[in-house]
Amino acid sequence: MTTTVTEPHRLWRNTRYLTWLVSDTSKGLAATLFAFAIPLLALVVTDDPAQAGIIGSAGMVARLVLTLAGGILADRHRRILLMLIGSLIGILLAGAFTVLALAEALTFGTLLAANVLLAARSGLFDVAGESAIKEIVPDDAMGRAQAANQGRDAALQLAGGPLGGVLLGVGGWLVGLVMTLCHTVAAVTAWMLQREARRAGIADTRAEAETATARARTSAWAEMREAFAWLFSRPDLGGVLVIITIINLGFNAAITTVMYSLQQAGYSELLIGSLGAGVGAVMLAGALVAPLLVPRIRTGVLAIAGLAGGAVGTVLLAMVTEPWAIIVVMGASVVLLPALNAGMMGYFMVATPTELLGRANSAAGVMGMGAMPLAPLIAGFGLTWIGREWTILVCAALCIVAVALALGNRALRALPVESRWAEHAKQYEVI
Helix, strand or coil, rough: CCCCCCCCCCHHCCCHHHHHHHHHHHHHHHHHHHHHHHHHHHHHHHHHHHHHHHHHHHHHHHHHHHHHHHHHHHHCHHHHHHHHHHHHHHHHHHHHHHHHHCCCCCCCHHHHHHHHHHHHHHHHHHHHHHHHHHHHHHHHHHHHHHHHHHHHHHHHHHHHHHHHHHHHHHHHHHHHHHHHHHHHHHHHHHHHHHHHHHHCCCHHHHHHHHHEEECCCCCCCHHHHHHHHHHHCCCCCCCHHHHHHHHHHHHHHHHHHHHHHHHHHCCCHHHHHHHHHHHHHHHHHHHHHHHHCCCCCHHHHHHHHHHHHHHHHHHHHHCCCCCCHHHHHHHHCCCCCCHHHHHHHHHHHHCHHHHHHHHHHHHHHHHHHCCCHHHHHHHHHHHHHHHHHHHHHHHHHHHHHHHHHHCCHHHHCCCCCCHHHHHHHCCCCCC
């Protein structure tokens, strides 16, 4: 009797995954550059941290609200087609921003509008790209795919800060031009991915399934309620989202406070960008180690360790002001973040049914980002009212609360290693 041994799926031989990765990475670089440039441009234009905070907060609110609609779109329509449409809209918006910058028409109002529109585009279409990976990568390779994505994100963080600093040093128009090129690459590769899917018959099969499912649907609100109800019926997922919301708010508000304070202290855009590069280098190293950690260490342990590292780092940020010390502290804070993200996102993808993935992704995104619009407001008004040190300590207190909740969450602590994700998730399925 012959035993058949199935070889593990090799991501780098999966041309559809590679095409998806190029498209998603190009879009990610555009987002990284704009996320770096917008707060600095806002501070240059307004010379007021509070007004800069309003611009940043408005964009986050727009993305937060429209992410819900994006999840519904991702479950109702072909996700790859939505990737293409989102990239085409990105070309138009980035091109318009470039024209405004060339015309020296960047004001509080135009920066506010640009940030809101680009954030709205992300909310409506990025969920589709995130969810499309489940149609491209099998479950037994999802952990490795998420680890690879973490490495990609770290590389963007590494390159985005210095690149953004150099581009912004020339002018905001150059940031817009590079963003336009990035969205163009994302559109071309999304079109290639859709063409490959059509040739394989994947798009037609999905379209038939969508048509049949659409007849049974009632309303967008009912579909979204279904996603939230499903998430919070899962002890392994629901409680974790609340913890992530709190840690995201505390850590990102602290980072924003550091950026604002450096700019106000007269440091150059290039130096501020170098902070992101230092953090990106550490995250890249962490991403290279993540594929070794996720299969060997329980996801719950990785999550708690990563959260604790972020909380400790936030406390230390209040005590250091020199750029080199800030880079060291921030780097130490995020070294386990790629493994944490690869584990949690990989488990989420495996545990979530395909037909619910778009809405579940958007619901999780809304929960994770729910308090994020407060981050630039905390940073801007905090610097104005109570100063750098006390603002960061407030952020640190939020991070400590998140760690305490994680330690008390039995379902989070019980998350297993990658090989047991599918088996572990089945115990929570509704029969």
